[in-house]
Amino acid sequence: MRRMKNKGDLTNTIFYPLKTWVETSTDNWNMLLGIGFAMLLVGLILTIVFLKRIGKSDERTNQITLKSCLYMLFVVILCDVIFPKEYMWQIFFLFKYSIATLASGVYLAVRYKRDFK
Numbered sequence: 001m002r003r004m005k006n007k008g009d010l011t012n013t014i015f016y017p018l019k020t021w022v023e024t025s026t027d028n029w030n031m032l033l034g035i036g037f038a039m040l041l042v043g044l045i046l047t048i049v050f051l052k053r054i055g056k057s058d059e060r061t062n063q064i065t066l067k068s069c070l071y072m073l074f075v076v077i078l079c080d081v082i083f084p085k086e087y088m089w090q091i092f093f094l095f096k097y098s099i100a101t102l103a104s105g106v107y108l109a110v111r112y113k114r115d116f117k
Contacts, residue, residue, distance in 0.1 A: 040098035046105025075100040
């Protein structure tokens with residue numbers, strides 16, 4: 001069994017097969033790009049809709065909004081640590097922020113269903 005010496009080995013083990021798959025065809029690249037934009041769009045819609053549904057800011061909703069932003073920040077930092085910086089950084093930049101907005105939207109949706117319904 002081969003030992004991983006640093007974070008770069010782990011990152012390459014996870015993401016290098018994706019890089020080789022994407023480089024085989026422009027259709028694969030476009031599919032990955034489309035999935036990233038779809039996730040970003042869904043995350044933005046979820047976040048905006050549930051921020052509007054929660055209502056005007058007061059002591060309670062400010063805490064919910066701040067926690068949503070905290071989840072978004074955690075996801076951005078986690079993705080910065082995990083995603084490689086050497087290749088496909090544009091796609092990973094898109095996925096970093098699409099996952100972050102999706103996490104924020106899902107948190108707001110769960111919180112809205114639990115507290116406001």
